[in-house]
Amino acid sequence: MKHYLLFTVFASGMTTLAAELAAGRLIGNVFGTSNLVWASIIGLILIYLTFGYFLGGKWADENPTPQAMYRILAWGAFTVGLVPYAAGPVLKFAATGFEALEVGIMAGSFVAVLILFIAPITLLGTVSPFAIRLSVDATEKSGQISGRIYAISTLGSFIGTFLPTLVMIPTIGTKLTFFSFGIFLLTVALVGLARFASWREMFKLVWMPIALIAVAILSAGQSLKSSSGQVYETESAYNYIQVTQQGGYTLLKLNDGQGVHSIYHPDTLNYGGPWEQFSVGPFFYANRKLEDVKRMAIVGLAAGTAARQATAIYGGELAIDGFEIDDQIVKVGREYFGMNLPNLAVHIGDGRLNLERSPYKYDIIAVDAYRPPYIPPHMTTREFFEIAAARLVDDGVLTLNVGSTPGDRRLIDGLATTMATQFPTIYVMDIPGTLNSMIFATKQPTTRDDFIRNLVALYNDPNAHPLLVNAMSATYANLKDGYKTTSVFTDDLAPIEWIVNDMVVSFVLQGGLEFLQ
Numbered sequence: 001m002k003h004y005l006l007f008t009v010f011a012s013g014m015t016t017l018a019a020e021l022a023a024g025r026l027i028g029n030v031f032g033t034s035n036l037v038w039a040s041i042i043g044l045i046l047i048y049l050t051f052g053y054f055l056g057g058k059w060a061d062e063n064p065t066p067q068a069m070y071r072i073l074a075w076g077a078f079t080v081g082l083v084p085y086a087a088g089p090v091l092k093f094a095a096t097g098f099e100a101l102e103v104g105i106m107a108g109s110f111v112a113v114l115i116l117f118i119a120p121i122t123l124l125g126t127v128s129p130f131a132i133r134l135s136v137d138a139t140e141k142s143g144q145i146s147g148r149i150y151a152i153s154t155l156g157s158f159i160g161t162f163l164p165t166l167v168m169i170p171t172i173g174t175k176l177t178f179f180s181f182g183i184f185l186l187t188v189a190l191v192g193l194a195r196f197a198s199w200r201e202m203f204k205l206v207w208m209p210i211a212l213i214a215v216a217i218l219s220a221g222q223s224l225k226s227s228s229g230q231v232y233e234t235e236s237a238y239n240y241i242q243v244t245q246q247g248g249y250t251l252l253k254l255n256d257g258q259g260v261h262s263i264y265h266p267d268t269l270n271y272g273g274p275w276e277q278f279s280v281g282p283f284f285y286a287n288r289k290l291e292d293v294k295r296m297a298i299v300g301l302a303a304g305t306a307a308r309q310a311t312a313i314y315g316g317e318l319a320i321d322g323f324e325i326d327d328q329i330v331k332v333g334r335e336y337f338g339m340n341l342p343n344l345a346v347h348i349g350d351g352r353l354n355l356e357r358s359p360y361k362y363d364i365i366a367v368d369a370y371r372p373p374y375i376p377p378h379m380t381t382r383e384f385f386e387i388a389a390a391r392l393v394d395d396g397v398l399t400l401n402v403g404s405t406p407g408d409r410r411l412i413d414g415l416a417t418t419m420a421t422q423f424p425t426i427y428v429m430d431i432p433g434t435l436n437s438m439i440f441a442t443k444q445p446t447t448r449d450d451f452i453r454n455l456v457a458l459y460n461d462p463n464a465h466p467l468l469v470n471a472m473s474a475t476y477a478n479l480k481d482g483y484k485t486t487s488v489f490t491d492d493l494a495p496i497e498w499i500v501n502d503m504v505v506s507f508v509l510q511g512g513l514e515f516l517q
Helices: 002-031 035-062 066-100 102-123 127-135 139-172 174-196 199-204 207-219 273-285 306-313 327-337 353-357 382-390 411-418 448-459 464-479 495-510
Strands: 230-235 238-248 249-254 262-263 295-299 318-323 346-348 361-367 392-403 425-430 436-442
Touching: 002 035, 002 066, 002 102, 002 139, 002 174, 002 199, 035 102, 035 127, 035 411, 035 436, 066 102, 066 127, 066 174, 066 207, 102 425, 127 139, 139 174, 174 199, 174 207, 230 411, 262 306, 273 306, 273 361, 273 392, 273 425, 273 436, 273 464, 295 306, 295 353, 306 318, 306 464, 318 327, 318 353, 318 411, 327 346, 353 382, 361 411, 382 392, 382 411, 392 411, 411 425, 411 436, 411 495, 448 464
Parallel strands: 295 318, 295 361, 318 346, 361 392
Antiparallel strands: 230 238, 238 249, 249 262, 392 436, 425 436
């Protein structure tokens, strides 16, 4: 019996952590995956485990039998398997209800986790204290036994941390991940009932796996999110990926779907967003010609909108290195966004690491990896911008796309201040009609006058692509006078989460609901 009890504890610990990690994807599809959302998930699950430990110890003293423990475990496993199928109406209620109250992200995700996970996680939390009560047959060994049980449970949790995110969610999806762990743990519980109680007790609960299988079959083929115009969805190790079509435009959305990460239309390249602005940076240098720009790096390639625009502007001779961490997004780009450019070399992996390892120097480095509340801190620091400067030619330019909120430019100011430690001239341009700004940093001193002279020259150049002329006109018309000097972000101290969380919370409390791109 003791060996099977240890296996039960292992399975329970694995399922608990797997449910927590899968919860991030399930909740993130609606509310995003910022650390505000993760705080709701992790905080409430810890509270539920606390309840479970307390109740497990109490129930084990009142009824110290394997039958009692495995019945509780069966209900916990059954409710784990039901979570993704109950999530649809719960998440819709939380999203719409709290959006109306203008406290969306934190409160909505909190309530969603509160409703969906209180039963399964609390019940799973009862297993370890129950197992200790059933295993202790001599008080002088109670410490050793409890230590072994908690060690086995933690080992299961370790496996449950990696298995869903690295294997199961990318291959079978979030719903079937919950279902698989629920069925597995339910099998453990039913076998435990048959072995240590009776077959009769097991057959009383055999309806549970039948019910889960029936629900899974009836729900097969249903989209995780049924957004208007949706043509494709998938899940990767990093993102929930969604492709929609609106008015002839194909849009790439990730996770909560509040941002447009790439856009495609077969008949136009001008989208009035940040993507075309990456191509204008070299023209802050005096007397710049189109043929001077020979190589470009894009950190945060997504589905290749900026790469297609730059190719149209500079021609197929422009060599582009695109760095993208999510290979599934690259596949979507090739399938739905025309990202099949012969001059584009795609590199899968972390943008900072791959940029540092690149053997090339670039005329343009475009960083499109920021969108509050999803900002990788290691790509905001002085050390990162030092790497970027080293990978630029002598007259190269670094351009960032960054979001802000009305009246709150702390993130822009902090990034500009940090970039100024490596670059002598910084320009900030706000993109009209959006919450996005572009920050241009030139490796040599430049002036606005050089930019306007280049714009006039291109306006009269029949070989200049209209997209470039229009983008440069928008850049010049929306350049800001400067930025406020603040503290420098470093690898040791970059309080990005603190700044972004405060921006997001203040924004939603004032009635804002989304960051556009």
